[in-house]
Amino acid sequence: MTSAEARARRESIVELAQDAGPTGVDDLSVRFAVSPSTIRRDLARLTADGRLARTYGGAMALTASAETSLQRRTDEAAEAKRAIAALALTRIAAGATVLFDAGSTVAALARALRGVAGGVTVATPSLSAVFELGGAEGVHLTCLGGHYRPLSHAFVGPLAEAALERMTFDAVFLGTDGVSPALGICEADAEQIRLKELMARRSHRVYVLAHAAKLGASPFHAWAPWQPGWTLVTDTSADPALLDALRAREVEVLLAPPTSD
Template sequence: MTSAAARARRETIVALAQESGLAGVDELSTRFVVSPSTIRRDLARLTADGRLARTYGGAMAPPEAPLHRRTAQAPEAKRAIAALAATHVAPGATVLLDAGSTVAALARALHGGRDDLTVVTPSLSAVLELGGAEGVHVTCLGGHYRPLSHAFVGPLTEAALERMTFDAAFLGTDGVSPELGICEAGAEQIRLKELMARRSRRVYVLADAAKLGRAPFHAWAPWQPGWTLVTDATADPDQVSALRTRGVEVLLAEPVVN
């Protein structure tokens, strides 16, 4: 039977992994004053339960959550961010929509009142949202399909992007750091985001306040001059200040009033 102390220790390990992105066995052993073998058993149990993904000598944060689970997180904040981001989509523009639940919320916000808008996206969620929208022309970028994000990545996606330019790109992210930039689960996704940004005149990063200061993974796209972060009004003022000090324009979305 698992003791209360062991359960509490494992919950703390998960929280630490989510905050820092990596917790080493030796570090955890020292922190909890238990043997390395005890920590390894904890990690094995948490991995078997699907709460952590193991790496050699340590533990990463939980594996990338599927899109349907992310969609259920902070829906009001995402709706507010989407509404604000939509005001930066001009009539007749050609825009690029990234994958992700917040960008999918933007796709929903682009329904109605649009005049000759062109949307290019690797996201099936965005395609389904806008496929029948009046006044919106949709182009889907193909490639390798990622079921977790319901989107395409890889060389074919990148090759198509190299032949296009955009008035604006709207990027999703799993974490935001004033120092490091925007975070994703893997280098392939980060490479695609950087290409999206290079092909676009304006770049908007959409992220709810809970993602500010988070580093759940280890692939990063550094901030570039002219990028804008759109987050919600509950964002930590210290995080916002640090981002603005780095030259990032930060827009704060107020709750949407029905």
């Protein structure tokens, strides 16, 4: 069996757990015509990647909303993400030292930064940002190591946190899976949230990049609370009531107009 077939089977297992609830090893073995030991290896891999929770004899979805892969999210709200990236780019001064989080909108910012002169230094745990900026003229690039999360194409954990403790930044650009005026910014697990909070503490300015559909969304249960002075960069289709609620918490709001392309 090829690695592509194994990846496809694991994706199907995640979708099945999300749609049908807890799934058993024996049932999955029959459904996919593979041995129970193969299914157990699949479940172990999916659990290690943070996509499923193991149960006795099987697995279940972690939350009511399954975390989707970065590749799948890249094409969502693409025009809004380009607009947000273009506006965020204006907050990066020549010679600045900045920190790029994981996520498709931050990756769009990395793409926008490519080719911009000025000796900008970028540190990031995101392989997507590394791929966008590797070899880019005028960009000095540092990659934070750690435990690799395939879903987000990024590193998390103690090694990434230890690296951050030895650096400071003019600004950080954070991604998020959801935005709540009351709760803050949302991620799939506590390890990601802990890293975001450390990124924010090591940075003079904090920008959260999120297109309008993420405002009011709470797909997961790990949150980083808003701090006064943080800035949300979103698009002009955002709900005005939600934006007012954020401003009431001393969050600056920047609205990105549509791009011309």
